[in-house]
Amino acid sequence: MPNAVSVMLHHQRRVRWGSLLGVVALVLASQVVLRVNVHQALFGVVAGWAWLGAHFAPNAAALADLPEILYQLWRTVLVAIAATTVAGGVALVLGLAGALPTSHLKAVRGLVRLFASLMRNVPFVAWALILLFSFKQNDFTGFLALLLMTIGQLTRAFIETLDEVGPGPIEALTATGATYWQVIFQGVLPAVAAPMLSWLLYMIENNIRDATLVGMLTGTGIGFIFDLYFKGFRYASAGLVVLAIIAVTIGIELTSNKLRQVLNA
Amino acid sequence: MLSVRHLTKTYPNGKKGLQDVSFTAAPGTVTAVIGPSGAGKTTLLRSLNRLITPEQGTVTLGDQELRGADAQALRQARRQIGMIFQDYNLIEPLSALENVLQGCLGQKRLLPGVLGLYTKAETSHALALLDEVGLRAYAAQKTRDLSGGQKQRVGIARALMQDPKVLLCDEPIASLDPQSTRTVMTIIADLAKARNLIVVMNLHQVGIAREFADHIVGVNAGRIVFDDNAAALTELAAAAIYEKEATALA
Ligand SMILES: Nc1ncnc2c1ncn2[C@@H]1O[C@H](COP(=O)(O)OP(=O)(O)OP(=O)(O)O)[C@@H](O)[C@H]1O
């Protein structure tokens, strides 16, 4: 045995050195291929920030755009919240069908998990581009793109949450003679409500960020006017958009942290 | 009477859980099932309310046969069979009262049951049961915050909420300290007498079985190897039940 252990340690050392060399090689190769190098990149970042500071700082003219910015931001936030809550409802049903303690058909569980993983692994930008063909540029396209990706994410999260409940509480209620739906609503949902709502809040935060990006593609909401200001060289207004987005996402994050604390109390 | 005849259960992987098991348990008595780990105690107990379905034999409660019952008849029968578990199996984010109320889910119509709408009478009954197990003051407490012994007493109250004829207990004290063990065992033994319950209980401790049970069933390797009054369980007989390859005594 000691012999086997020392062989294994030796092997691990070799693997470690090997991977270090591999990383160095990758960095060098990427510099050649992309024609960038590390010190240029660092200077570039510093210079970039300086340029940003000079051009993107909001000024009086930009403030005149504030009402429009806030209105578009509001629409974007609504799209994100709507997409996430609808996705939450769909994911709850799919989660029940995909989790071991609540779903008795192996084939159904497998199918749901496969579907969730497909939805989840297509990036929402790709969804937006695909959906643009059929639904054109409007709020609904962005809504759908976020919805599909979020259904995938939440279904997977909900399945894991339900799996963690385990068979115990479900068996206990089944043993009282309760029906399947009574067990689900009275036994399972109360046990998972807090973690599920927590996931929902987390996805709302994410989707507000993502919705701004989707908006650039679908020509709606805050993403669209950012694009508009930016391409129209109205950098100060574009800077104000960025500040507004940051303020809202931080606000949402703080709010949902508070809500989470209340839920888990 | 709860009467078990020729129960046989083989798991899908070929493991024999039960082999031709027969015994009866009477109202007003505690029947303790003892035997080494892996003997088939849990398999036996869960066969009684068909959380496990044996492939052969009968389980008869009154005039209802359970092993072959259809879904409707099974739910009907389960309402008369309360169960408590080693790990309590409570809905931990809910209060003690809410957990106890869930004991009557099986008696409710679908919609009020799904929505958790309980009547005033049901609520006051649940509170009375919490009082009976000494937890009236904890009714509003989330069960997550209770001690093990308190959780098990909530479990007992939940089972009583069904107004059952039978109480099944799978190692109800295995996770408890000695003092809670005595509290819980005393409550169960007293309930058996006071409510004329048929209690069937899996136990690990022979001493506890001898002290609190009226009737003892010894199981080894899926077979019954002892079936007699608690007083008849001598040291020798107990040792034989726990032997690796026990020879049938009964
Ligand atoms: N789901 C299952 N699938 C396959 N085999 C099982 C399953 N459950 C139990 N068994 C096997 O059946 C036999 C009896 O198990 P059981 O759980 O009834 O024993 P037990 O007497 O309750 O043991 P313990 O005292 O450890 O709780 C064991 O050999 C066990 O490995």
Ligand SMILES: [Mg+2]
């Ligand atoms: Mg067991």
